[in-house]
Amino acid sequence: MPDLAVLMRTLADPTRRALYERVVDAGEAAVMELTTGSGVSQPAVSQHLKALRTAGLVAERREGRTTRYRATPQGLAPLVDWIGVYGVFWADRFANLKSVLKEIDPK
Amino acid sequence: MTLAIDPAVRAITVEEVVPHAPEIVWKVLTTSELMQRWLMPNSFAPGLGARFTIADRPIGKWDGTVNCEITAWDPPHELAYTWVGGSPENVGEGAPLDTLVTWTLTPVSGGTRLRMVHNGFRSPMNDKRREAMTRGWTIIVPRIGKIAEQA
Numbered sequence: 001m002p003d004l005a006v007l008m009r010t011l012a013d014p015t016r017r018a019l020y021e022r023v024v025d026a027g028e029a030a031v032m033e034l035t036t037g038s039g040v041s042q043p044a045v046s047q048h049l050k051a052l053r054t055a056g057l058v059a060e061r062r063e064g065r066t067t068r069y070r071a072t073p074q075g076l077a078p079l080v081d082w083i084g085v086y087g088v089f090w091a092d093r094f095a096n097l098k099s100v101l102k103e104i105d106p107k
Numbered sequence: 108m109t110l111a112i113d114p115a116v117r118a119i120t121v122e123e124v125v126p127h128a129p130e131i132v133w134k135v136l137t138t139s140e141l142m143q144r145w146l147m148p149n150s151f152a153p154g155l156g157a158r159f160t161i162a163d164r165p166i167g168k169w170d171g172t173v174n175c176e177i178t179a180w181d182p183p184h185e186l187a188y189t190w191v192g193g194s195p196e197n198v199g200e201g202a203p204l205d206t207l208v209t210w211t212l213t214p215v216s217g218g219t220r221l222r223m224v225h226n227g228f229r230s231p232m233n234d235k236r237r238e239a240m241t242r243g244w245t246i247i248v249p250r251i252g253k254i255a256e257q258a
Contacts, residue, residue: 094121
């Protein structure tokens, strides 16, 4: 598992981070699909994918002559420590808080 | 709702405008029975310096007790309490936790801007490395959550 510093350095590049988010949203995608509408050249996208792969954030799969990329959930594990746990926790609790507010102060 | 984790400063921020007066929001944030409904079972006691506990689920060697002490009490504007728990025998989730939760309530037209910052998470990196990192990026939690669920 890559350490947190590598992970954060990799994701610190906004272009690369945007690309990573595209991979997450796509589920699985080829370089072509990831390049379209990204405003980044195909060679650059390939370079960023390579960096993401090295950091353990994406995995590749050959399908005929194309390589398809997908996000690897375990790659984010170093971020999913307390801070990750509480990120999800507070999102959840905020929703509860709003329901309680609505109940005691209906409009 | 805006929810962001900033790994550079190790803080979680949640912010949202709710259609309720600050006094109502304050009440929900500072009444034990109401807190139990949206947060967790607790022994909340009001006022600066008051101590209380929150009962979270146990993880590994930690029994789940969060120890809190109110460090800011300015109704209905600001509330802060320490959020301390975890066990040195745990790593990652369940590890020692010495953090601070701060709630800020700002009246806005039609309601309250409610902001919560949970900070003080220990960084696995030393400060030098943290400084060397590019600052100011955030990861939006629902996206992380989406991936974390599968991890």
